[in-house]
Amino acid sequence: MIKEIIKFRRKFHPLAELSYKEYKTTAYIEEILTNWGLKFQNFENLDTGGFCEIGEGPVLLFRSDIDGLPIEEAEDHPVKSDTKGTMHACGHDFHIAIGLGLLRYFQQNPNKLKGKLRVIFQPAEEAAPGGAEFVIKENIWQNARHIVGVHVDNQYPTGKVIVPEKAASASSTSLKIELKGPGGHTSRPDDTVDLINVCGEYITALQNHLNSSIDPRETLSFAFGKVEGGDTHNAIPQKIELRGTLRAHKNSIEKKARNIIKDFTKNFSQVYNIEIDLQFPTRCPATNNDPELVDKIIQFMANRDKSNLVIQKKASMGADDFAVYLEKLPGMYIRIGAGGQGEMHTGELLLEEKLLEPALNYLTGFIEFYFDSGSYK
Numbered sequence: 001m002i003k004e005i006i007k008f009r010r011k012f013h014p015l016a017e018l019s020y021k022e023y024k025t026t027a028y029i030e031e032i033l034t035n036w037g038l039k040f041q042n043f044e045n046l047d048t049g050g051f052c053e054i055g056e057g058p059v060l061l062f063r064s065d066i067d068g069l070p071i072e073e074a075e076d077h078p079v080k081s082d083t084k085g086t087m088h089a090c091g092h093d094f095h096i097a098i099g100l101g102l103l104r105y106f107q108q109n110p111n112k113l114k115g116k117l118r119v120i121f122q123p124a125e126e127a128a129p130g131g132a133e134f135v136i137k138e139n140i141w142q143n144a145r146h147i148v149g150v151h152v153d154n155q156y157p158t159g160k161v162i163v164p165e166k167a168a169s170a171s172s173t174s175l176k177i178e179l180k181g182p183g184g185h186t187s188r189p190d191d192t193v194d195l196i197n198v199c200g201e202y203i204t205a206l207q208n209h210l211n212s213s214i215d216p217r218e219t220l221s222f223a224f225g226k227v228e229g230g231d232t233h234n235a236i237p238q239k240i241e242l243r244g245t246l247r248a249h250k251n252s253i254e255k256k257a258r259n260i261i262k263d264f265t266k267n268f269s270q271v272y273n274i275e276i277d278l279q280f281p282t283r284c285p286a287t288n289n290d291p292e293l294v295d296k297i298i299q300f301m302a303n304r305d306k307s308n309l310v311i312q313k314k315a316s317m318g319a320d321d322f323a324v325y326l327e328k329l330p331g332m333y334i335r336i337g338a339g340g341q342g343e344m345h346t347g348e349l350l351l352e353e354k355l356l357e358p359a360l361n362y363l364t365g366f367i368e369f370y371f372d373s374g375s376y377k
């Protein structure tokens, strides 16, 4: 089976498509499943992605995300994107292959599945808002007990199973802030509000205020990624736009930080006599794993192959929209070591395809163990 799955991964990689536009990818997933005699079900509220289930009884959901990124792939890669400027630079081609592999394995070994596995092929993990926001409105919840998601991870050698102890990833809230003043000639800043100067003050003061208002033992990251305003050297602008991201491992801390930013911004605008329009256009919650499921996989790995189990104490500051499912249903997000070269989200990323063998080995074993040990009760 593994050879077949590796072969499919090599075909999905060149197909890389952007978020919400995974048409060819979806069609190919459907073609493979149909050839195996399985039924692929399209989503009702999305043009791409879908789900497929196998077995009978209580349901374990498994999420495979399927989108690529707007990144140009390095020329010398043996299996390379066919689409210029679009690449599977986050390894989601492996996630598709893993989703298919699970279905294939339990189709060939029906006696090992004492429940139902429903694999969700989710579009647009990389987008904001992410595809999960729409998938949760689909008809996927029937009989569902838990949800599992995996992500390949180039920071660990191939075959490692990385289990985050608490938070698996951080929340990510985007900020859009517009500072507005009357504008004017740079010869007379006293006649107007020197908006660029005030903006500099705002950025520094907001950071300081936030840092001193949150319990220092909590994790929080806040940074701006874009500052845009002004046209020329001798005109004070009327508008400056800031874009940034707020991240935390606890959703309660994220909420607190958002309120601090709101209050501070309101007060600041009054003191400096400018208008500030503050928005949080997108928000992805933090991924908090279900402790019972975490215990379960630790138990499973301890029996199967202890040397490949990594318990992660420090959670990632990255975000994954898998967290959106966890607001509906308890679940677990783990990582699979992928070795290779290059960094995630770069054109140089080259993961080791041999990761598929241990990944499927452990995941099929864990799913079997999950149902056998009655974890769903």
Ligand SMILES: [Zn+2]
Residues within 6 Å of the ligand: 089, 090, 126, 345
């Ligand atoms: Zn990514």
Ligand SMILES: [Zn+2]
Residues within 6 Å of the ligand: 090, 091, 092, 125, 151
């Ligand atoms: Zn990813």
